[in-house]
Amino acid sequence: xxxIDLPGGHAATxxxxxxxxxxxxxxxxEPPMGVLGFLLGWTLMMAAMMLPSILPLAVLHRGNDALLAxxxxxxxxxxxxxxxELMENDLSPALPVVLAAAGVYELTPLKHACLRRCRNPVGxxxxxxRSNPFTLGVRHGLSCIGCCVGLMAVLVLAASMSxxxxxxxxxxxFVQKVLPLPETTTRVxxxxxxxxxxxxxxx
Numbered sequence: 001x002x003x004i005d006l007p008g009g010h011a012a013t014x015x016x017x018x019x020x021x022x023x024x025x026x027x028x029x030e031p032p033m034g035v036l037g038f039l040l041g042w043t044l045m046m047a048a049m050m051l052p053s054i055l056p057l058a059v060l061h062r063g064n065d066a067l068l069a070x071x072x073x074x075x076x077x078x079x080x081x082x083x084x085e086l087m088e089n090d091l092s093p094a095l096p097v098v099l100a101a102a103g104v105y106e107l108t109p110l111k112h113a114c115l116r117r118c119r120n121p122v123g124x125x126x127x128x129x130r131s132n133p134f135t136l137g138v139r140h141g142l143s144c145i146g147c148c149v150g151l152m153a154v155l156v157l158a159a160s161m162s163x164x165x166x167x168x169x170x171x172x173x174f175v176q177k178v179l180p181l182p183e184t185t186t187r188v189x190x191x192x193x194x195x196x197x198x199x200x201x202x203x
Contacts, residue, residue, distance in 0.1 A: 011058040011065055015051045018069070022048035027163065035084055042080030045161070047073055049170035050144065053177040057121040057140060063133040071137020072144070079145060083156040096201035098157040103193030105150035106186045114146035115186065118177050148173055154193065 025044050031037035054072055058065050105111055117124060118140070128136055151169050159165035176185050 011061075012055055014065065015055055015058060015069070019048050019051040022051070026166075035081075038084050039077060039080045042083065043073060043077035045166060046076035046080075049166055050076060050148075050173065052170075053118075053144070053173050054140065055178060056119070057124065057136075060121050060125060061133070061136070063136075065133070067133035068137040068140075071134035071139075072141045073137075074134075075138050075141025075145065079152070083152075083161070086156060087160075095158050096197045098153055099193045099197035099200060102150035102154045102158075103190045103195075103197060106190030106193065111147065111150070111186060112183065114143050115176060115182055117143040118147050119182060144177075147177070150193075151189075 022044050026041070026048050029041055029044060031041040050072070051069060054069070058068060061068055124140065124143075125136075128139055131139065151172060155161060155165055155169050172185070172189055176182050176189075179185075
């Protein structure tokens with residue numbers, strides 16, 4: 001029987017497979033004390049959470065998808081220096097503020113501008129047609145950071161990098177960046193965070 005090779009099928013298999021392996025590694029990994037151990041754990045978590053969301057770009061990209069993903073993860077891995085510094089301090093009193101700020105950010109023009117860039121791989125590839133795959137991944141990662149900074153703040157500061165919360169936020173990221181109705185999703189997410197902020201402050 002002849003099989004049909006769906007467009008993007010190989011990219012989807014590779015990305016979701018890599019994300020699944022990263023989830024297993026995150027659950028099993030016990031990072032050694034120190035910044036390098038933390039950054040390795042953070043990068044594994046970013047691979048687990050974020051790789052599926054670059055599927056539209058990987059499907060259209062006509063180059064080395066491994067280098068594309070490596071550039072993307074290098075950008076997210078570098079952001080681990082911020083949560084490393086923040087988690088050295090007790091920020092639990094700031095929980096309502098973090099949730100409220102993240103909720104408001106979900107509704108801002110900056111969030112929607114970054115989200116539009118993330119959801120428009122055709123325009124992105126046209127703008128950066130001369131970039132090599134690794135640089136493309138880095139550039140896409142920078143837009144993705146702008147899109148997801150509020151969600152990551154909740155993960156790090158409000159949820160203390162809980163694996164359950166990481167899975168929830170990974171789902172939100174995928175829905176916002178890949179599935180239809182992104183603006184509706186961001187409004188719902190923003191409202192949920194703001195409600196949680198009030199509950200944390202007055203509950």
